[in-house]
Amino acid sequence: MSTVREPRRKKSRVPTLVDLSEQFGPMPAWRIRTNPHPGTATEKDLLHILEHEDSLCELVDGILVEKDSGYGELMFESELAARENLSIVKKILRTKTAPTLFDLSERFGPMPAWRIRTRPHPGTATEKDVLRVLGREDRLCELVDGILVEKDVGYEESYLAGLLLTYLNVFVMPRRLGSVTGEAGMVKLATGLVRIPDVAFVDRRRLPGGKVPVKPIPRLVPNLAVEILSRGNTPNEMQQKLREYFQAGVELVWFVDPRKRTVAVFTAADESTTLAENQTLTGGKVLPGFKLKLRTLFATLDE
Numbered sequence: 467m468s469t470v471r472e473p474r475r476k477k478s479r480v481p482t483l484v485d486l487s488e489q490f491g492p493m494p495a496w497r498i499r500t501n502p503h504p505g506t507a508t509e510k511d512l513l514h515i516l517e518h519e520d521s522l523c524e525l526v527d528g529i530l531v532e533k534d535s536g537y538g539e540l541m542f543e544s545e546l547a548a549r550e551n552l553s554i555v556k557k558i559l560r561t562k563t564a565p566t567l568f569d570l571s572e573r574f575g576p577m578p579a580w581r582i583r584t585r586p587h588p589g590t591a592t593e594k595d596v597l598r599v600l601g602r603e604d605r606l607c608e609l610v611d612g613i614l615v616e617k618d619v620g621y622e623e624s625y626l627a628g629l630l631l632t633y634l635n636v637f638v639m640p641r642r643l644g645s646v647t648g649e650a651g652m653v654k655l656a657t658g659l660v661r662i663p664d665v666a667f668v669d670r671r672r673l674p675g676g677k678v679p680v681k682p683i684p685r686l687v688p689n690l691a692v693e694i695l696s697r698g699n700t701p702n703e704m705q706q707k708l709r710e711y712f713q714a715g716v717e718l719v720w721f722v723d724p725r726k727r728t729v730a731v732f733t734a735a736d737e738s739t740t741l742a743e744n745q746t747l748t749g750g751k752v753l754p755g756f757k758l759k760l761r762t763l764f765a766t767l768d769e
Contacts, residue, residue, distance in 0.1 A: 481505050481529065482576040487567040490531070494564040496587040499523060499530035503580035565589050565613070574615070575702035583607060583614035593683050596652070596660055606650060609660035610706075617662055618698030619649060622724050622767070626694050627664040629763060630722070634667060637749075637756045644670040644689070645678050654685045655714040661707065664722075665692035667753065687715040689752045695723045708735045718752045727764045 481504045490498070498504065502511055505528040512530070515521050522533040565588045574582070582588065586595055589612040599605050599614065606617040619627075627649050634646045649664045666688035670676050679686060691711050693704065704721065711719050712735045719732040727743040733750065741747055743764050749756030 480578045480580070483567065483571040483574055483579050483582065484576040486529075486579050487571040490567055492566040492568045493531075494534070495567050495570050495582065496564055496584050497532045497534060498567065498579065498584055499532060500580050500582055500584050502530070504529045570613075573702065573706075575700035577615075577700045577703060578618070578698050581616045581618060581698060583616060586614075588613045593654070593660060597682060606652075606662055608662055609658065611658055615703075617649070618696045619664070619694075620696055623664065623694040623696050624649060625767075626722060626724055626763070627692070629766065630665045630692060633758050633763075634665065634753075634756070637753065638667065642670065643753070644668050645673060647688075652683045653688060654683050655687060655710060659710060659714075661691075661710065663688060663691040664694045666690060669752075689716065690718045690720070690749070691716050692720045692722065695721055695725075705735075708732060711735075718750055720747070724764075724767065727760070729760060 486498060486504065499507070499511075499515070507525060507528050507530045509525060512523050512525055515523050515530070523530040524533065525531075570582060570588065583591070583595075583599065591609060591612050591614045593609060595614060596607050596609050599607050606619075607614040608617065609615075631646060631648050638644060638646050645668050647663075647666050647668075649662065651666055652660055652662050653666070654660050660683055667690040668686060669689045672687065672689065673679070674684070674686075693699075693707065695704070708719060712732075717733075721730040721732070723729070729741045729747055730738050731741060731747070731750075732738045741760060743760050745760055747758045747760055747763075
C-alpha cells in the first residue's frame with residue numbers, strides 16, 4: 467500500500483519593509499497593520515479590528531491592509547495636529563503626505579516589517595506613545611522622527627548585554643564614575659529622537675546634579691553607547707544610529723556582533739576599529755583603565 471506524502475512546506479520568512487514596498491508599492495505605511503506581525507494575521511484579526519476599532523482591513527498573505535476610505539490623508543493630518551512634537555508635525559505637513567512603504571524601506575533597509583509600529587501612524591508618534599507601548603505591552607520602542615521602531619532583542623543579545631553591564635559596573639561603581647544602564651535605559655538625544663542603547667555609560671558630570679535621573683526618558687547623552695547586533699538589525703539602521711549618537715555628543719560606541727564574535731569600536735561615525743575574539747576591549751578616553759578580554763566575554767556562549 468503506497469502512502470501519499472504531503473509536499474514540504476517552504477520555511478516562512480518574516481516580511482521586511484523592502485518586501486512590502488515591492489508587493490504594495492508606494493502605499494502609505496499606516497495602511498499596513500504590524501500588530502499582529504505581517505504574515506501571521508488571520509480572519510479573526512479582521513473581525514477583531516472591525517469590532518474594536520471600526521476599521522476595515524483586507525487580508526493578503528497573512529498581512530492586514532487597512533482600506534483607504536478616501537479620507538486617510540485627512541485622518542493623518544488630524545492625528546498630527548493632536549500630537550505634541552510640533553517640529554515633526556510641521557516637517558511632515560509640508561510634504562502633505564504620510565510616509566510610504568518606499569520611504570521606510572529606503573530609510574531602514576530590509577528591516578523586519580513588524581518592527582515598525584503603524585499605530586499611531588508613522589510620522590505622528592511622540593514620547594508618550596513610547597511609554598504607552600511599554601506600559602501596555604511591555605515592548606521597548608525607539609522614537610525616530612515620529613516613527614516607533616520596536617527593539618529587536620533576543621535571549622543571546624540580552625545575555626551579552628547583561629555581561630557587559632556587569633563588567634562595566636564592576637569598574638565604574640567603586641570609582642563613582644557615573645551610571646551604567648541596561649537594555650531598558652531610554653534616553654532623549656534630541657527633540658523627537660529617543661534611543662535605547664543595550665548598555666550605556668554616563669559620566670557623573672553629565673548626570674543632572676550628579677544623580678541618576680527620575681524621568682523615564684531623560685534628556686541625556688551617554689558617553690558610551692553599546693549596541694548588541696541582532697539578526698533584525700540592518701546596515702541602514704545602524705549607520706543612522708551611529709550618526710545620531712555622535713551628533714548628539716556620544717564619545718564612544720561599541721557594536722558587539724555575537725555571531726562573528728567581534729566588537730567594532732567607533733570613536734566617530736566614520737572612524738572605527740574591529741576587534742577579534744582574541745583581542746582586548748578597552749574604555750579608551752571615556753573609561754581609561756577599563757579592559758576586557760573578548761575571549762572571556764564570548765566564551766560564555768559556549769558553556
